[in-house]
Amino acid sequence: MRQVYMDYNASTPLSTNVKTVLSYWMDRSYGNPSAGHWAGTEAKKAVEKARSRVADFIGAEPGEIVFTSGGTEGNNHVLKGIYELCGAKPCHIITTAVEHPAVMEPCRYLEKHGAVVTYVGTDSYGRVNPFDIEAAITKDTALISVMHANNETGTVQPIEEISAIARRFKVPFHTDASQSLGKIPVNVNDLGVDFLTIAGHKIYAPKGIGALYIRKTAALSPLLHGASHETGRRAGTENVLFTAALGEACADAASIDITEVQRLRNLFWELLQQNFPLRVHRNGHPVHTLPNTLHVRFTGITGQDLLQQMPFLAASTGAACHSGSVELSAALRALGLTEQEGAGAVRFSLGPYSTDEDVFAVIEALKQIL
Structure with a gap:
């Protein structure tokens, strides 16, 4: 059959336009974006163009976009970065019982290192009650992390209502939007989030590329340490080829x-x-x-x-x-x-x-x- x-x-699958971009940059992306010569300048322009396209797609500013290897890295960056900021202080994280393993497993890891994690349940449709999130907040709550849409059931969470609660209690709020991008509207200001995760292979880009939105007023420790790539927020030479593809994919996804x-x-x-x-x-x-x-x-x-x-x-x-x-x-x-x-x-x-x-x-x- x-x-x-x-x-x-x-x-x-890769979109037609993404394939075209990959083909174009296959022989042109070898320059290091950090280098000062012509090859580096060309590569840097490709990265910054992609950054602007990703930002436009979610209503952010280009400087608020950090490129990653995918959704798992983005989620780990937020959870572990917030934990690092807690230092010697107690660190309480609120999430839900229906999160993707890319959130659940880092939370379990952090529990072994002293963090306290509350896993809020859902109703019979898999939807969390915002008041349950509010009831879980303590004086030590350092982060609330709730996925935008569930990857299995497709249930969309009330992110706007939860973000209003997070702002009232002055708690940073993260959402994993890997599954919702390209399917329902995703605007960081409408959602009211401080951090948002993007996975490229969910929106017709290659596997191995993603992005993390970090609101310019939000504090977050780096996950990877090294040189000052991504303005010091994510060390490692940029994947120019896949980054250009992600920018194109975001432009494509907006027209689906x-x-x-x-x-x-x-x-x-x-x-x-x-x-x-x-x-x-x-x-x-x-x-x-x-x-x-x-x-x-x-x-x-x-x-x-x-x-x-x-x-x-x-x-x-x-x-x-x-x-x-x-x-x-x-x-x-x-x-x-x-x-x-x-x-x-x-x-x-x-x-x-x-x-x-x-x-x-x-x-x-x-x-x-x-």
Whole structure:
């Protein structure tokens, strides 16, 4: 059968314009942006142009953008950088029970080094209550970190409401926007955040490039130490090739027709309900959700077995099955699903290259299996 890609939340293909930029800079990006000669000057111009494009995409100033190796580095930078600023003082961090491992694991690491972390729960849709965040704040709270949108269920968090609370208590606020960029509006001033994480491979740029927004009034210790790259905030010679690609990707993402992607997602859900009304259930928030994401669970079959019987389809499960036991993801556990319910979970995530034919192909295959 034709191959069908429905795993855009995991990674996206390179856009046509990004491929063009990569091809152009392949033979021109060898100069070190820190060098004073013509090759270095050309490379630096490419980096600064990309910085401006990323800033424009999220409503920031160019000087507030720091290029990173991806979302994981950005999240680690914020969490560990804030912890370093605490010094000998107690350090309390508030996050949620549905965060990506790129936030959860640094938090667990910091707990081993003396930080106190509060993991706020969610409702049955995976959405956090801002008042629960407020109730968790103490005099030692140094950071609040809440993802903009969940990578599995697609549930969008009330970032604006949480940021208002953070400002009232004068607590720095970070959001991981890796999953929301290019799908819903992301403006750092509208969201009211001090730090925001970007992952390039989620918005049609290569893997291995990302950016971190640091509000100009926010303090943050560097994660990497070395020379004075990125105005001393991130040591290491800039990846000119991928940085230029990220700038182009941000310009591309701003022009994506997300309403067409949402139409396909809705069509897919309607057909699933029509054909398997007793065997399919939707997870995540029905309204506050990413327009491209459909997270469902099937009864009577595990998501792992289902996808194994559909080798033409690229999609993701929400549970790992090992020797008869089921290990649910943090997002599924937060929804209150049982192991049996969670075992049948599958995340379908669509993008601008998805088609009606893709949806119909998957539905026909599911008819044969279910």
